[in-house]
Amino acid sequence: MPLKEDVERFNEWWFTGKIRRELAPRFKRYAFPRIIESLKERQILLLIGPRRVGKTTLLYQAIEKLLEEDSPNRILYFSFDESTLNQKKF
Template identity: 40%
Template structure:
C-alpha cells in the first residue's frame, strides 16, 4: 500500500497530476521553514478540505527530490480506511526497515494527520528523538489541530493556515 502512495520510490519523480504549475503562497512559507538551516520545526498545513494542502505537500516532495534520495521520502495519507487502522510507529518501522534504512536524512509527509491515533504524541516523539527527520503534515480539523499543537507542539511545530483561494489573488507560477 505504501508503494502506491510513493511512486517516486520507483520513478524518482512525483506524477504531474499530483502537482500544479502554480504554487500557493503557503508553499513558499512552508518551504522557508522546512528548509531553514538552523531552526528545527515540523510544519502542519491546516485549513478546510479542497484548499490545496495536499498539492502543496506534493510540491514540497517534488522540490525535495531535486536534492534528496527518492527513498528517503515517505508520504502517508491517514484518511485512507486501511491506514486509519495502522499505528504510526508500525508504518515508520516498515519504511525504515524496508525502504529508507541507508538514509540519514528522512522526510515524512503525513496527510490528514488528525485521523492518525495519538498523532500529537507521535510528532512530539519524532521531533525529540529524531533530529534528522523533517516532517510536514496536513489536517482539515483546525480546532483539533490547534488544541493539540498548544498542548505538546509549542516550539516543535509551526501551523500554517491555508485559506480558500480567492479570486483576484495571484499565486506564483512555477515556470
C-alpha cells in the same frame, strides 16, 4: 492490501524518481515558499485548513522540490485519510 504496499503506493517516487504532474501542478500557491523554508530549517510544520483547499497538493509540490535535492528514498508521505487504512491496526 498489506501496509507495505500502501506505503509504496503513497510514495511512488521511490520507484519513478518523480511526482506525477496531476499531483503537483506547476501553479504554486502563496504558502509554497514558506513551506519550503520550513523544510530547510528542519522545523515541524502544521498544515491545516478546510477540506479541498489544496493542502495535499502543497505537500506534493514540496516533495517535488525535495526530489530535486535529495534521494527519493529519503522522502516519506503517508495519508491516514484513506478509507482502506481505517480497518488496519498500526
